[in-house]
Amino acid sequence: MSAALALGDDALVLSHRLGEWAGHAPVLEEEVALANIALDLLGQARILLSLAGDEDELAYLREERAFRNVQLVEQPNGDFAHTIARQLYFSAYQRLLYEQLASGEGAFAGLAAKAVKEVAYHQDHAEHWTLRLGDGTDESHDRMQRAVDGLWRFTGELFEPVEGVDIDWQALRSGWLESVPAVLERATLTLPTGPQSGAWTAGAGRQGIHTEPFGRMIAEMQHLHRSHPGASW
Amino acid sequence: MVTETLLEKELHRLAGSVPDPELPVLTLDELGVLRGVDVLAPGKVTVRLTPTYTGCPAIEAMSADIERVLHDHGIPEVSVVTVLSPAWSxxxxxxxxxxxxxxxxxxxxxxxxxxxxxxxxxxxxxxxxxxxxxxxxxxxxxxxxxxxxxxxxxxxxxxxxxxxxxxx
Structure with missing residues (x-):
């Protein structure tokens, strides 16, 4: 079930990154919002990873190169604008992906039909913040522009077909390329000009190649379980 | 689907009367998360429960509460399974x-x-x-x-x- 692993790892890793905001978010409401989104993703990850094997073993005992998430979701939170840009890019992708899976008959249809309704709220949240920051002050505009530019090169990987995920990937890509640029335009932001795929882009997460910050992230995520195997409370 | 027997109806009513752990003013039946009760053999029952949200942590408390109530009603073997579709709304x-x-x-x-x-x-x-x-x-x-x-x-x-x- 390599497909369950790929989709499950996307949800798990992004959930952990969003959880890192707990205690650090700019306002209490946002802290709660990001934690709630993280919780939705964690629930999805648990179901997906359970399709692939034992959820705890997969989450806590795999080495970095065994993770199959896209590199976008492992990128550090950065400032709030970076987190929102990552959410904007990923939630648009995940919603289109789940919409297609939900309308199919495959193993992911049940989960996708449920999760797509949750992700609609994640996307709504990301779009509203993109508009507020992009069309806000000079400072917030500049930071939001930097964030969407900086993460752009990680978006090409989202459209690389995953073996066992039986959807129309071309339709997913064109749907994403309609929705995301439209939000950026409304937010008075400039669509990044760099390539999404090819030489100067990133993306081999699906093959187990990850960026440097990911190693530190899973060290933190796994250390308790590895230090105290089988611990419970 | 087979029609619920009288016993299943009674167990459904009991499981459905369990209060939601997060919103104790509501019962699980009123929340609409209880999907069905199946008596597999005498004393052996499966309860089908659907989560409100995929990551809802209350589902474990709900399962434990349902097991307790049905145990008290004389059902020794209760398993609560989570079903995802059709998705709760x-x-x-x-x-x-x-x-x-x-x-x-x-x-x-x-x-x-x-x-x-x-x-x-x-x-x-x-x-x-x-x-x-x-x-x-x-x-x-x-x-x-x-x-x-x-x-x-x-x-x-x-x-x-x-x-x-x-x-x-």
Missing amino acids: TDDISAEGRRKLAEFGIAPPRPHDATSPAGGPVPLTLSVRCPHCGSTDTELLSRFSSTACKALRRCVTCREPFDHFKEL
Whole structure:
């Protein structure tokens, strides 16, 4: 079930990154919002990873190169604008992906039909913040522009077909390329000009190649379980 | 599907009367998360439960409570399984459940508009009534509140903040 692993790892890793905001978010409401989104993703990850094997073993005992998430979701939170840009890019992708899976008959249809309704709220949240920051002050505009530019090169990987995920990937890509640029335009932001795929882009997460910050992230995520195997409370 | 037997009906009623661990004013039946009870053999029962949200942590407490209630009713072997489809929707909350939510100070979810695309957030322009003073002049503070299933709003008339069980 390599497909369950790929989709499950996307949800798990992004959930952990969003959880890192707990205690650090700019306002209490946002802290709660990001934690709630993280919780939705964690629930999805648990179901997906359970399709692939034992959820705890997969989450806590795999080495970095065994993770199959896209590199976008492992990128550090950065400032709030970076987190929102990552959410904007990923939630648009995940919603289109789940919409297609939900309308199919495959193993992911049940989960996708449920999760797509949750992700609609994640996307709504990301779009509203993109508009507020992009069309806000000079400072917030500049930071939001930097964030969407900086993460752009990680978006090409989202459209690389995953073996066992039986959807129309071309339709997913064109749907994403309609929705995301439209939000950026409304937010008075400039669509990044760099390539999404090819030489100067990133993306081999699906093959187990990850960026440097990911190693530190899973060290933190796994250390308790590895230090105290089988611990419970 | 086979029709529920009398025993299954009785067990369904018992399991359904368990209060929601997060919103104890509601029973699981009123929340609409109990999908069915199957008697597999004498003393052996499976209860089908669906989560409100995929990551809802209350599902474990719900399962434990159902097991306890059915054990007390003389069923030694109870297994609670989670089913995902068809996906739970706030439309599954009963009319009585909605009334109790409002009484508890939580604005109940609005019914889905048949004309809006299924699954998407309900347009925010639809008014949500303040559960304290009844005013429809309320504003959104945050799309996510104390739990994943609620949004935080404030009443412009009486100034009280309140939770709104958001549409799913």
